Amino acid sequence: MAPFQHSKLCFFSLSLLLLLLLLPFTVTSQSNRNVSLGSSLTTGSNSPWLSPSGEFAFGFQRITTDGYLLAIVFDKIPERTVVWSANRNNLAPGGSRVELTTQGRLVFTDPSGNQIWAANTNGPVASHAAMLDTGNFVLAASDGSSLWESFEDPTDTLLPSQIMERESRLIASHSRSNHSEGRFKFIMQLDGNLVMYQRDEHPGTPSEYAYWSNQSTIPSGYRLVFNQSGFLFVASINGTVLDYVFSNGGSSQDFYHRVTLDYDGVLRYYEHPKRNASIIDE
Known part of the structure; x- marks a missing residue:
């Protein structure tokens, strides 16, 4: 094989x-739909966080009857292909939630509020998040610099x-x-x-x-x-x-x-x- x-x-x-070799990255390098502090998504109840073009979506994907994956997907092709996911070895139950907290942390919790996963920013807290048109989901500081990126924590897929x-x-x-x-x-x-x-x-x-x-x-x-x-x-x-x-x-x-x-x-x-x-x- x-x-x-x-x-x-x-x-x-x-x-x-x-x-073209990759140019140095900053969150402010493209027009973004920023995710503000306090924003959240819950399984089955609200729209995902989209990139400016709508080509990529960050949110919950139903995998089984009551099992969800927090994922980034291509959102403009028939099979909304997963390109990244959090805590991939354990599906989350219905009612689970992901929140960009008012303290600047991206936290994924079950219906009881127990933490399933959190993005590791190594100390600094984010001022906002953004789903970029590259397929990269980013937590950013107030100056636009990246604190955490899905691109730096890949699962099984690479994107341009x-x-x-x-x-x-x-x-x-x-x-x-x-x-x-x-x-x-x-x-x-x-x-x-x-x-x-x-x-x-x-x-x-x-x-x-x-x-x-x-x-x-x-x-x-x-x-x-x-x-x-x-x-x-x-x-x-x-x-x-x-x-x-x-x-x-x-x-x-x-x-x-x-x-x-x-x-x-x-x-x-x-x-x-x-x-x-x-x-x-x-």
Whole structure:
């Protein structure tokens, strides 16, 4: 089974695009629909927090009859694909709530008020939050700087403009319908190597093993970059491209892009057409 696959939901002519390294990020770099302190969402009772274009939504997704996932999804394609989730190993019951508290904390609680999950801002408190058009949900300080980002705490998916620094990882879902952590993980290691592992599911058995690795980026590999042109590559500390993981992508004006470590252990590149988004060729 190949560790990498490029899945296209419609066929198109490819053209090489200018490679753009990610520019320094600030929350104020785009027009936002800021989430103010004291705002909250409850399962099944109110609208999600949308990005300015409405392309991404932060809120609750019903997974089972009474089980919810706090997630970010593509909100303009028929299958509202989850690209990030909090506390993914345990679904929340109906009546659960997420709040940007008046103290500047993003807190997810069950119906009894018990904390399920909270964003770690390492001390500072936020003045507001924002769901960005990149698919990144951000807690921001009063000067617009980022205190916490969903991009820095990925689950199984990368989106354009997202970076995996050394020691960052993706963990595959258990199955198509079960978003809890599964058998496979994908890591940008400290030694600069990009590696896929099968996780050890049985305590006491031999340690996890690598079923794919990219030896060519040792020791210079510093980060994995998914740039806004749809190219996924390993870069050195000065931004030099060392190796491509996926080197061809369609225009970001015409397609939504994502790279996902799927439940079967294969890293796949997906493209969803923006035009006529209600009709997707399987």
